[in-house]
Amino acid sequence: MDNLIIEDNIQKENIPFYKYSEFQNVKLITANIFKATSKISQKTVALKNVYLNHNTLDNLINEIKRHRKLEIHDSILKFYGITKQDITNYMIVLEYVNEGSLRQYLKTNFQKMDWNAKLNLAKQIADVLMLLHSNDIIHRKFNSENILVHNGIIKLNVFGLTKIISDSFNFLTNNLGPIQYMDPQYLELFSTIGKNKSFDIFGLGNILWEISSGNPPFEMESSSNVDLLNNIARGKREIAMPGTPHKYKEIYTDCWNQNGNPRSDIFQVVKNLSEIIITDSSVEFETPQSQSQPHNVTDVKLENSKTQNEELEIQPDPPFVDVTAEANYFINDLFEIFIDVRKKQVENIRPIMIKNYIREHKKNPVKVLNEMIRHPSYYLFTSVIGFFYQYGIGTVVDYQMALKFFNLAFNDTSSFNPLSLRKLYNINKEISTISLADMYLDGRGVEQNVKKAFQIYIKLADKGSHIALNTIGYCYRYGLGVEKNDEKGFEINLKCAENGNILAQMNVSACYFNGEGITKDVTKSFQWDTKSALAGSIDAMFNIGYSYEDGKGVNKDEKEAFKWYLKAAEKDHDMSQYVIGDCYKNGYGINVDQVKAFEWYKKAAENGNVNSKYKLGECFYEGYGTKKDIVKAIYWLNKAKENGDISASQSLEMILTNGI
Numbered sequence: 001m002d003n004l005i006i007e008d009n010i011q012k013e014n015i016p017f018y019k020y021s022e023f024q025n026v027k028l029i030t031a032n033i034f035k036a037t038s039k040i041s042q043k044t045v046a047l048k049n050v051y052l053n054h055n056t057l058d059n060l061i062n063e064i065k066r067h068r069k070l071e072i073h074d075s076i077l078k079f080y081g082i083t084k085q086d087i088t089n090y091m092i093v094l095e096y097v098n099e100g101s102l103r104q105y106l107k108t109n110f111q112k113m114d115w116n117a118k119l120n121l122a123k124q125i126a127d128v129l130m131l132l133h134s135n136d137i138i139h140r141k142f143n144s145e146n147i148l149v150h151n152g153i154i155k156l157n158v159f160g161l162t163k164i165i166s167d168s169f170n171f172l173t174n175n176l177g178p179i180q181y182m183d184p185q186y187l188e189l190f191s192t193i194g195k196n197k198s199f200d201i202f203g204l205g206n207i208l209w210e211i212s213s214g215n216p217p218f219e220m221e222s223s224s225n226v227d228l229l230n231n232i233a234r235g236k237r238e239i240a241m242p243g244t245p246h247k248y249k250e251i252y253t254d255c256w257n258q259n260g261n262p263r264s265d266i267f268q269v270v271k272n273l274s275e276i277i278i279t280d281s282s283v284e285f286e287t288p289q290s291q292s293q294p295h296n297v298t299d300v301k302l303e304n305s306k307t308q309n310e311e312l313e314i315q316p317d318p319p320f321v322d323v324t325a326e327a328n329y330f331i332n333d334l335f336e337i338f339i340d341v342r343k344k345q346v347e348n349i350r351p352i353m354i355k356n357y358i359r360e361h362k363k364n365p366v367k368v369l370n371e372m373i374r375h376p377s378y379y380l381f382t383s384v385i386g387f388f389y390q391y392g393i394g395t396v397v398d399y400q401m402a403l404k405f406f407n408l409a410f411n412d413t414s415s416f417n418p419l420s421l422r423k424l425y426n427i428n429k430e431i432s433t434i435s436l437a438d439m440y441l442d443g444r445g446v447e448q449n450v451k452k453a454f455q456i457y458i459k460l461a462d463k464g465s466h467i468a469l470n471t472i473g474y475c476y477r478y479g480l481g482v483e484k485n486d487e488k489g490f491e492i493n494l495k496c497a498e499n500g501n502i503l504a505q506m507n508v509s510a511c512y513f514n515g516e517g518i519t520k521d522v523t524k525s526f527q528w529d530t531k532s533a534l535a536g537s538i539d540a541m542f543n544i545g546y547s548y549e550d551g552k553g554v555n556k557d558e559k560e561a562f563k564w565y566l567k568a569a570e571k572d573h574d575m576s577q578y579v580i581g582d583c584y585k586n587g588y589g590i591n592v593d594q595v596k597a598f599e600w601y602k603k604a605a606e607n608g609n610v611n612s613k614y615k616l617g618e619c620f621y622e623g624y625g626t627k628k629d630i631v632k633a634i635y636w637l638n639k640a641k642e643n644g645d646i647s648a649s650q651s652l653e654m655i656l657t658n659g660i
Contacts, residue, residue, distance in 0.1 A: 006052055006057055006090075007084075008059070009057060010057075010082055013061050013064070013065075013082060015061070015064060015082060016080060016081030016082070016093075017081060017082050017083070018080075018081055018082070018083040018093060019083065020083050020084060020085050020086075020091075022034065022038060022039055022040060022083075023036040023037065023039065023045070023047070023083070024037050024039050025037045026047065029046075032048060032049040033046055033047070033048050033049075034046065034047040034048075034091075035047075035096060044096045044260060045080060045093050045094065045095065045096050046093075046094045046095065046096045046097075047083065047085075047091040047092070047093060047094075047403070047533070048091060048092050048094060049085075049089060049090075049091055050090050050091065050092055051090075052090045060092075063158075063159050064079060065137075066137070066158070066190075067158060067159070069135060069382055070131060070132075070135065070158060071370050073127075073131050074153060075124055075127065075128040075131075075153065075154045075155060076128065076131070076155070076156055076158060077094055077095050077097070077148065077155045077156060077157040077158070077159075078094065079092065079094055079095075079159070080093040080094065080095070081091070081093045083490075088638045089396050092159065094157070094159075095150070095155065096150075097148040097149060097150040097155050097391050098149060098150055098151065098306035099148075099149040099151070099152070100144050100148070100149065101144060101146070101147060101149070102121075102125075102144040102145075102147040102149055102154070102207070102210075103144040103145055103210075103396065104149075104150070104214060105145070106210065106211065106214050106215075106396070107214075107396040107397075107398055108398075108400075110214035111214075111401065115243075115245065115278045116278045118211050118212065118247070119273070119276055119278060121154065121211055122207075122208050122211050122232070122248075122273055123270075123273050123274070124153070124154040125147060125154055125204070125207060125208075126204065126266065126269050126270045126273055127270060128154060128156045129142065129200060129204060129266050129375050130266045130267060130269075130270050132156075132158070133197050133200070133201075133265075133266045135369075137155075137158070138196070138199065139195055139200050139203075140199065140200070141198045141205060142203035142207070143203055143206070143207065144207055144216065144338065147207070154265065158625035161535050162424040186368075188435060197265065197266070198263050198265075199265065200266075201255045201263055201264060201269070202255060202256060202263070202271065204252075204254045204255050204266075205252040205253070205254075205255025206238075206252075206255075206256075208248070208251060208252035208255065209238050209240075212240070212241050212244045212248065212249075212252075213238075213241045213366055214395060214396070214398070215366055215394065215395050217238045218232075218236075218238065220475050230371075235258070237253070237256055239364060241366070241370070242304040242370065243502045243561050245276060247272065247275070247276050248273075249275055250272075250409075251264070251269060251272045251273060254268075254269075255269065259428060277391050278571070287290070299613070316473075327371045329373060330361065330368070331364065331371060331372055331381070333369070334354075334357070334358075334384065335380075335381045335384055335428075337353075337357055338354060338381075338383070338384050338387065339352070339427060339431070340536075341353050342353065342431055342467075343467075343502060343503075344502045344503070344535065344536040344537050344538075345537065345538055345539065346503065346506070346537075346539045349538055349539065349573060350387075350391075351387075351391035351393065352574065352607055352608075353571075353572055354387070354391075354393060355393055356572050356656040358393070364394075365388075365393050365394030366394045366395070367394075368394055369385065369388050369393065369394035369395055369640045370394075370581050372384060372385050372388075373385060377421075378423050378426055379408065379409070379425075379428075380421065380428055381428055382395070382405040382408045382409045382428060382432050383405075383406070383409065383428045383431035383432040383435060384428075385401070385405045386402040386403070386404075386405035386406040386432060387433060387435070389402040389405065390402035390435070390439075390444075399402060399439065399444045399445020400445050401447070402435075402439070402444075402445060403436065403439060403445050403446060405432070406432045406433070406435045406436040406439070407432075407436060408432070409428055409429045409432035409433065410429075410432055410436050411645070424467045424579045430460065430465050430467065430468075431467075433456060433460055434456075434457070434460065434465070434467055434468055436456065437452075437453040437456035437457055437460075437468075437471075438453070438471075440452050440453040440456070441453035441454075441475075441480060441481075446617075447657055450475075450480045450481035450514050451481045452479070452481075453475075453481055454472070454475050454480065454481025454482050455481070457469075457471050457472050457475065458472065466496050466499060466501050466504075467501070467503075469492060469495070469496050470492070470493060470496040470503055470504040470507065471489075472492055472502050473490070473491075473492030473493035473496065473504070473507060474489065474493070474507060475489070476488045476489030476492060477489030477490070477493075477507075477517065485517075486511075486516045486517035487517040487518075488517070489511075489516070489517055489656065490508070490511045490516060490517030490518050493507040493508050493511065497528065497531075500535075502532050502535045502536060502540075503532075503537070505528050505529075505532035505537070505540070506528070506529065506532045506537055506539060506540050506543075508526035508528045509524075509525045509526075509529045509532065509540070509543065510525070512524040512525035512528065513525035513552075513553075522547075522552045522553035523553040523554075524553075525547075525552075525553055526544070526552065526553030526554050527553075529543045529544050529547065530544060533564070533567075538568050538571045538572075538573045538576075539568075539573070541564050541565075541567045541568035541571075541573070541576070542564070542565065542568045542573055542576050542579075544564040544577060545560075545561045545562070545563075545564035545565035545568065545576065545579070546561075548560040548561035549561035550562060558588055558589035559589045559590075560589075561588075561589055562580070562583050562588065562589030562590050565579045565580050565582055565583065568605075569600065569603075572603075572607060574604045574607035574608055574609040574612070575604075575609060577601075577603045577604035577607065577609065577612065577613045578600070578601065578604040578609045578615070580600045581598075581599075581600035581601040581604060581612065581615060582597075584596040584597035584600065585597040592625055593625075594625035595625045595626070596617075596625070597624070597625050598616075598619045598624060598625025599625070601616045601619060604615055605636060605639075610640060610643040610644075610645060611645075613636050613637075613639045613640035613643065613645070613648070613649045614636075614637065614640040614645050614647055614651075616636045617632075617633045617634070617635075617636035617638075617639075617640060617648065617651065618633070618637075618651065619633075620633035620636060620652070621633035621637075621655065630655070632656065634652065634655060637651050637652045637655070638652065
């Protein structure tokens, strides 16, 4: 459609039209949304790309007309007008929000929110949903990622709610959203967009629970697991968090009713929320008071980071907290597992193993984290608590909170008693301090400072830490915080490896394999990998499988390759799981078995392996090793596409073009 006709229609509807040159400091903030400043008003705005033709222009005009009926409400995101970046690229101009989505807001602010603050958020969200339902508008995708926050005020973007998607496949690939928030009745249909306001109420129930916990629902269940859909449809729900007001719990659980049980409408939800009065702020979650005053153990100060004690308000245990004997045993066992994983496994494997350990013991990670924070001896495992925040276990990923807990141990110079726990205390302090240095090394949650990280490693190594010494070797090899010196790096890693450091043994293997600081020798590389693997390193097991497959440092042997890949795969190494799937599919080192190939692709995909997400989608589409399921095929191919898999994009396009 001719641009002049588009702009003529915009003018007829009295829609403000701005020249793109009226905006400055335009910066991309998400996939298709920009932050900009108006040169005239100096107001910060958001610019969102829209595709306009005859049909979409009519839809947009209808959206704007509807918006004019709603914009009087403070919680509706303001619409300012339209601009055009170039000949074909139009953008709508919207109010800018400075605190991101509700999920991001909770991640940043949850630790300092009392129940009055939580209830205020809940009331704002219910009020704006009541506005929509009063105007017979159904949101359909009501979740914490689609709700925005500006200066503590809820802002809801109502543009796009009337879009009708007739193609069920397009709906699945583009609008599935977080499945945890979707009404089970909706999940069972998997076809058309719901027309019932109760669908929004189910999503509201999950949002109210999220406000009480600070975490998205079913976080550890993984939204990449399609089986979660069926579990929710069968009635699976999140558990109430300790300290949640009883009336508040009743409100969100009533929002979850199904199978004939009446579900509250929005007017009842708003009424019930208005009747809650918080008289005791102690129901908020708080972290326990440090039992010793923190003192710097080195001259390394933590400027440029928000890890100082004034930001970490640590309070005594609230009276409702009761650390049971069962919880105590589990926390102790978890810490032992954590120490073992930290000693033997490379970084990317650690969170997978800890998550799976928690899942295997049928524990709720949210509850585990809260029990650790409130444990009277929490200062003995701040390294684990920080690890949970660092990798989003039982919470959202929060580097600032991770830094705070690592820093508690780093700054503690107390002489610990009793002697029976001193070893545990020292191990926790060592891991916390190394973790803190690692975050400086990578620039996670703090401005990157490789020199500061190196200084911390040096001070720890001087006190006898072989973990720190091994990392120093790595720093020399890559010139991190110190002048690059491959020979010295190898020498340090070799010293640690000969003293039994499992990760150092892998580093020495890498040096021999690549010829870093030592003459290349793939046979010696294989020998060091073998030592590391026999001591428990999963990554080394994978390396041995690769050596047998490629004939590097050992005679080529398909069956031995398969055996070592399988050892690693059984211990949740996602790349090994993917390779085992390929082995069963192609008959490499084992007989072809379609079902087992599918099962291993599925395990790898659920552990985050991108290649397996694509393979799993193909299996579901072709009915390879499993029942053909177009819905699940589209789901997994879309997950692979989100991770940049070009083949997945092509397969999706083919499916959507050809249908079943």
